[in-house]
Amino acid sequence: MENSTLKPMDSEQLREYGHQMVDFIADYYKTIESFPVRSQVKPGYLRELLPDSAPKHPESLQDVLNDVRQKIIPGVTHWQSPDYFAYYPSNSSTAGFLGEMLSAGFNIVGFSWVTSPAATELEVIVLDWLAKMLKLPNEFLSSGQGGGVIQGTASEAILVVLLAARDKVLRKVGRNSLEKLVVYASDQTHAALQKACQIAGIYPENFRVLKADSNTNYALIPDKLQEAIMNDFSSGLIPFFLCATVGTTSSAAVDPLSELGKIAKANDMWFHVDAAYAGSACICPEYRHHIDGIEEATSFGMNAHKWFLTNFDCSVLWDQNALIQSLSTNPEYLKNKASQENNVVDFKDWQIPLGRRFRSLKLWMVLRLYGLENLQSYIRNHIKLAEQFKELVCSDHRFEVVAPRTFSLVCFRLIPREGDQDNGYNLNYNLLDAVNSSGKIFISHTVLSGKFVLRFAVGAPLTEESHVKAAWKVLQDQATILLTDQ
Amino acid sequence: MENSTLKPMDSEQLREYGHQMVDFIADYYKTIESFPVRSQVKPGYLRELLPDSAPKHPESLQDVLNDVRQKIIPGVTHWQSPDYFAYYPSNSSTAGFLGEMLSAGFNIVGFSWVTSPAATELEVIVLDWLAKMLKLPNEFLSSGQGGGVIQGTASEAILVVLLAARDKVLRKVGRNSLEKLVVYASDQTHAALQKACQIAGIYPENFRVLKADSNTNYALIPDKLQEAIMNDFSSGLIPFFLCATVGTTSSAAVDPLSELGKIAKANDMWFHVDAAYAGSACICPEYRHHIDGIEEATSFGMNAHKWFLTNFDCSVLWDQNALIQSLSTNPEYLKNKASQENNVVDFKDWQIPLGRRFRSLKLWMVLRLYGLENLQSYIRNHIKLAEQFKELVCSDHRFEVVAPRTFSLVCFRLIPREGDQDNGYNLNYNLLDAVNSSGKIFISHTVLSGKFVLRFAVGAPLTEESHVKAAWKVLQDQATILLTDQ
Incomplete structure (x- = not known):
């Protein structure tokens, strides 16, 4: 029974x-x-x-x-509320949601081609489509040496390329040189890189965090990089990995890819470009120049789950080299004719986990149900709304904009009174706490050059002009209360 | 417009x-x-x-x-076909599917408590529920020092505990002792451990793969472990990590946890127990003994996405120690009051990626919509069907069962003719290829003690007795054709 x-x-x-x-x-x-x-x-x-x-x-x-x-x-x-402006967006859409449903419906585990050929092949095809929309160099297409792969998050993307780079150089110089390997990035780089270094066993003292400041709008300075590399070489260390960012977490800063890439190439280093947030904008011709120089990169990542209407998780990584030399396994119980004959991709060897979901379905559905032109309009609209918000901030003399608005993020703060002991830290912290505790909007913060800064990131799929205006009113009203109480 | x-x-x-x-x-x-x-x-x-x-x-x-x-x-x-018997199952269910839908609907990114308190708290609660169903020691409950966390896959679970163990010992003996660290497991352990070692930088020559054979039904032999550890100590190496398996990939073998755990403890090693597949069976009192000795473990993992009706991915990991000393990051842009006040769990510090989906919803829905007793019956039914299949194999003199049927997996093969050059390799390879190419069923294979072995894993949610009988007929018919052609 x-x-x-x-x-x-x-x-x-x-x-x-x-x-x-x-x-x-x-x-x-x-x-x-x-x-x-x-x-x-x-x-x-x-x-x-x-x-x-x-x-x-x-x-x-x-x-x-x-x-x-x-x-x-x-x-x-x-996160899907039109009044959500914190961190960076995590887009849901009808198409992305349908893709998640279908993926959960099939519930396949696509570690090898044979476990569902469609899962592997659709991923290869759709990432070629996206690469073409971004005008990535041919080396990133599946017809080249590498191709694209969907990772869960940008953290995993950074980790797998760091491991590939580490193992590549260690194969040359010997395993016991791990202590000599040096990684470079600006102090605006996502903490995922630090975590990846920790995991890969890079010595903490060999993680070069190069200071970026308002003089370059928080972009990494090529001369500083060059100098650091030279110093490290003369100390007998081995520079091997550079991570640049297009759209940093704090202020959406853009590192100068061309110049950085040339330095990396001249020194035989792996050059990874992390465009987790801002990559999506580069499908618009007028923003594509932010990844000019991408042909110098060894690998490039963007999160379709951030600002590209594809439900979390869907982090896209392209590389010119295969990752498989670091991440392959070939146990007997997974062997099969197609894999042995070497004419298929087995994505298990491009990622940390063995198992993987059928995530290409949702990206495919986003691209098909919306189409390129709609996706471009979607991005442009958010950037326009962010610009409007920036103008509102500029129009109120109590506030200041703290970094350029390049994409859909505005960094701003209440200007501290003269002689303010903590340079406006408490004032802005209290404003942040007040607006978020109101439940009306949610924004986040960062620190730039010692200033406590509020971050207003437009990008939720339901956000319209009215929401941005209402959010600004919430901020103004709370500011008035705080400044009156002072 | x-x-x-x-x-x-x-x-x-x-x-x-x-x-x-x-x-x-x-x-x-x-x-x-x-x-x-x-x-x-x-x-x-x-x-x-x-x-x-x-x-x-x-x-x-x-x-x-x-x-x-x-x-x-x-x-x-x-994978959801009732005629799917390959690898191990990857269960879909109505409850699991609904949980995936709801998670995709909210589409939150639960890296910190504040980004959706319900996501973190439901995960803690539901993993306590599951720990109690498995009668895990109190140290694995959230009221103890550790608690449970949902990882994507068992590969990630093994990697994070290996990293935690590595960093714990390196903090004691110094970073430059990485080359001395030794990992132990049987040759039946999942390839995920080898991959994790590669990622963590364990020297390949320090990965002790201890041979297990038919004398112990492919379980790891404590004496061999003890001997290997002693040898390594006397060579100046540092034994630090032991991985045991309950339900190995090839034959569902069970390592003797109590004895192994005592050895690990005596030598101050991290003891991880991987019950990815068979852990689910331990919710039945009559199978619980397979994890007797679990109180010796430092960490324990099982995949709810395999045989527990929770759609992929949902790999559950419990540990007595926090993982956070290896995996924490604390950048300014993620700081918030709740985290700073240290009274919440931030799961970003228990895993590789930063972002994470609301996966506890689906496990919660499985437990509530089915209930403990139904889940026990579900497991028992598959085990009964596997036993029936085993009896069918035994009743045909052309076949032999190659390893004990402990859970829902049957390892068997066509007996090679006397003098067969390759000990039945081609014969069974051809049978595998024939049945899988027929499209009627899908099974997989492994190699045990040099024998090419067919694996018949019962566990798809739609599989009933009729499917098992029909599958056996497909195997018999193809065997007849092959043996006639010889």
Whole structure:
């Protein structure tokens, strides 16, 4: 009896429950503006609302959905809210969502070609499409030596290229030279690089963090790089990896790829370009120049899950070299004719994990259901809204813009009074806390040249001009309260 | 004009298209038995069917779904087919699917608690539930020093614990002792460990692969481990990491945790237990003994996405120590009050990537919509079916069972004729190729003690007794053809 009761994949139950879930999610989007953008719960809130152990007997979908409504949603920070301006966006879209559904429906594990040829081949094809939209050099296409691969996140993309670079140089100079390997990047580079260095065993004292400041709008200075490399060579160290960023996390700064790439090439270093956020903008001809020089890069990454309507996670990495020399395994139980005959790609050898989802489906659906021109308009609209926000900031003498608005991010702050002890740190920290605690908008912060700076990143799919204007009013009103209280 | 056309997240379009996709997927499951289980396409098939570049203008969902039907599905290997018996299962279920939908709907990025407190807190709670179902020691609960965390795959779980172990010992003995660190495991351990060693920079010659054979049913022999450790100590090396497996990839062998754990403890080594596949069975009291000794482990992992109805990916890792000393980063732009006050978990510091999906939703839905008793029956039913298959094999004198059936995997082969030059390699390779090329079933293989062995892993959610019987008939019929042709 008990052996026959559970039918966990009954097509008609899937249909019935699936329809209920679609309505639940559509209703969520319909009412998304009614929730506090940043969750306002206190740490530990959920423990008090849920039982201590799993149920013995099945519960109904209705009960679960009620709990989602009453217990989970209050603890959700609504990244898809049109009033979300924190960090960088993490786009959801109907097309991306449908792709996630289909991928979860097939639920294949595409580690080798044979485990679902369509998963591997669609990924290769769609990444060629995207490479062409970005006008990447031919070396990054699958017809060249390398090709594209979908990683989970930019952190993983940076890690796999760092490992490939590490192993390439160690094969030449010997394993025990690990302590001599030097990595270069600006102090604006994402913390993922530091973490990757830690994982790869790069000595912390050999991670050269080059200072970038407002003189170059927080871009890495080629002369500084050149100097550091020369110093390291003369100390007997081995410079081997340079990471540049197009659209840094703090201020969307753009490192000068051409000049940096030439230095890397002259010194036989791996040159990785991380365009996690801003890469998407480069499908517009007027922004493509930000990746001029990309032909000097060894590898290039962008996150389609940030500002490109593809649901998280979908981080795209192209490289001119194969990663497989560092990441391959070939155990007996995974051998198969197609792989042995060497005429297929096995993506397990291009990434850290063995298993992988069918993520190309969602990117394919985004590209097909929206098309290039719509995607370009989408990007342009956000950049236009960011420019409008910047103008609003400029029009209020209490505020200042702290870094150039290059894409859809505005860095700004309340100007501290003369003689302010902490250069406006508390003032702006309090403004940040006040607006985020209001639940009306969610923004984030950074520190630039010692200044505590507010970050306003436009990029949620539902954000329109009215939301940007309303956000500015929230900021102005809270500023007025704070300045009056001072 | 162009700026206002695209509404990529319109709730009513999401609703309409979402319903269409639910029907598409439900229909897929309804007809899943009509497809060849292992895709029969040739390498490069999809390139000929799709255009060379992304469309400029939007296409219709109907066109995309037609392409999925006509171009993608032929290239899918149907892991959810009831006739799928290859590798180990990758379960999809209605509950797991709904969890994926909801996670894609919220599309949050839960790197820090504040980015969606519910995502972090539900994960902590649900992994406590699962730990209790498995009767794990209290040290693995969130009330202890460690707790559980969802990783993408067992490969990532093994990598993060290896890194934590590496950095812990290097903090004691100094970074330049990396070359002395030694890792131990049996030759039946998953290739993920070798890859993790490569990534972590463990010297290949310091990866002790201890031979296991049929005398112990392919389990690691404690005496061999003890001996290897002593040898390494006397050579001035530093034994620091032991990986045991409960349910190996090739034959579902179980390493003796208690004895191994005592050796690891006596030598101050990190002891990781990988129960990626078989861990799920340990929710049944009669199988729990396979992880007796788990209280000696430093960390323990199982894949809920394999045999536990939770759609890929969902690999659960518990540890008694925090991983955060190896994996933490704390850049300014991610700082926030809750994290600074140190009273919340930030899962970004327990994993390789920064970003993470809301994966606990699907595990929560599986546990609630099915309940403990149903989940136990589900496991028991597969084990019963595997036992039935084993009996069928035993009843045909042409075949032999090659390793004990401990869970739901049967390792078997056609017995080679006396004097067979390659000990039945070609005979069984050809049988494998014949049944998989028939499209009727999909099985995989391994090599045990030099024998080419067929693996029949029961575990797909739709598999019933009739499918197992039909699969056996396919194998018998193909065997008859092969043996007649010889």
